[in-house]
Amino acid sequence: MTIQITFDCADPASLAAFWADALGYKVQDPPPGFDSWEQALTAMGIPPERHNAASAVVDPKGEGPRLFFQRVPEPKTVKNRVHVDVRAAPGLAGDERMAALEAECARLVARGAARLARHEPEPPLGGGHIVMADPEGNEFCLD
DSSP states (O other), X not given: OOOEEEEEESOHHHHHHHHHHHHTOEEOOOOTTOSSHHHHXXXXXXXXXXXXXXXXXXXXXXXXXXXXXXXXXXXXXXXXXXXXXXXXXXTOOHHHHHHHHHHHHHHHHTTTOEEEEEEOOBTTTBOOEEEEEOTTOOEEEEO
């Protein structure tokens, strides 16, 4: 069994590109026989104004879940009930962990994310994390 995580959004192509970069994923390849999604969608009879109705990114190693982005007409209005944790500092603790999280935070802010809050380590169970939002306001944590 595999899972897919779906994001409702306004601009699937842009949000897919952000998450591909954030996770080291890639935009899913078009179907066999096509050099691009534009070519495939045109051949399927999808009008150009609907070419950005959806996008997906996949783990190039085939290990992580597929992320699917679908255009919806309404904007995000409340806090996410489920969010993605980006494991940016596995195995690290204390100042070394927080420095790694800060470095990843700066990289993602430069790509359109927003920093929302930093939570300091609270041993023994709390390692510290940074709460962020992707370019469309979906919360995620650097953990």
